[in-house]
Amino acid sequence: MNVLIINQSEVRALLPMDACIALMAGALAVLARGEALNPLRRGLLLPDKRGILGLMPGYVVPMRMMGAKVISVFPDQREAEYDSHQGAVLLFETEQGRLLSIIDASEVTAIRTAAVSAVATQRLARKDASDLAILGSGVQAHRHLEAMFLVRSIERVRIWSRTPEHAQAFAARAARRYNCPIHAVPTAEDAVRGADLICTTTSAREPVLMGDWLTPGAHINAVGSSVPYARELDTKAIAQSRLFVDRRESALREAGDFLIPRQEGVIDETHIQGELGEVLIGRIPGRRSPEETTIFKSLGLAIEDVAAGYYIYHQAIERGAGTWVELGGQRHLD
Secondary structure, eight states, rough: OOOEEEEEHHHHHHHHHHHHHHHHHHHHHHHHHOOOOOOOOOEETEEEEEEOOEEEEEEETTTTEEEEEEEOSSSSOTTSSOOOEEEEEEEEESSSSOEEEEEEEEHHHHHHHHHHHHHHHHSOOOOTTTTTEOOOOSSSHHHHHHHHHHHOOEEEEEEOSSSSHHHHHHHHHHHHSSSSSSEEESSSHHHHHSSSSSEEEESSSOSSOOOOOOOOOOOOEEOOOOTTTHHHHHHHHHTTTTEEEEEEEHHHOHHHHHHHHHHTSSOOOOGGEEEEEHHHHTTSOOOOOOSSOOOEEEOOOHHHHHHHHHHHHHHHHHHSSEEEOOOOOOOOOO
């Protein structure tokens, strides 16, 4: 059995952000219509809690594709040469169960996570949102900056990081790429005050964004935390906002940004307005007024990886990219 191996640089070339935004909108709509299976991810947490090995299986019916992402997550790699997310997306067809492709998961995760935030921004942020704050300076910060420019007319960007020199380097690189004022600021509050579009992309375990800093009408994409014991947003930020999630079942198990305020007795499960896919298919309303504050809590879903893998695989075949290897899988009776 021949399997197509697609490496990180090839993923970057084959999955442009604009195409991924449209792809993620479609995948989330499919999920909301009940045409996909997305069981809860399973994780092996190391005893010292430095890292997790996660398994994320999913099945997208219209694509007739199933797959799984196997990924290690080591958040505190800011000074390391490796990404915090490393692994592979395994793509299978559903007629005979053949493994079709093994795809670098670091780049898939980076691109599709920011693309989903862009979909949320399209539906939940004000149409005139133009003042962007990014908390964090790593891979997700870079990808979110790219994605936000594709869905809103950004006029100013403020970047904050716990490591100031990282924020400064990020701002300098971004300023050369985008025709927009982009500045590193000394505190998270300096970044958030007055912003109408905010992306939190940190590995923080305690809140870095406070509700007292938020301007009415702001929209927040919260993507940094995906475990129940860590959060980026404080309780007030969550409580005073309309909260949307990628998957309700996942949020009730994994989203510390929601679970910790619930444990404090400030909110309950009804505070979750619904899933982003439900907004996309018109089942529930998105933004209802210019003054309300909205939050999209992203945890990341396997169907996003399967949809991205499906697209990448077919693009690779069309362009002659990737490397074919003989892996096995055929039946031998002798």
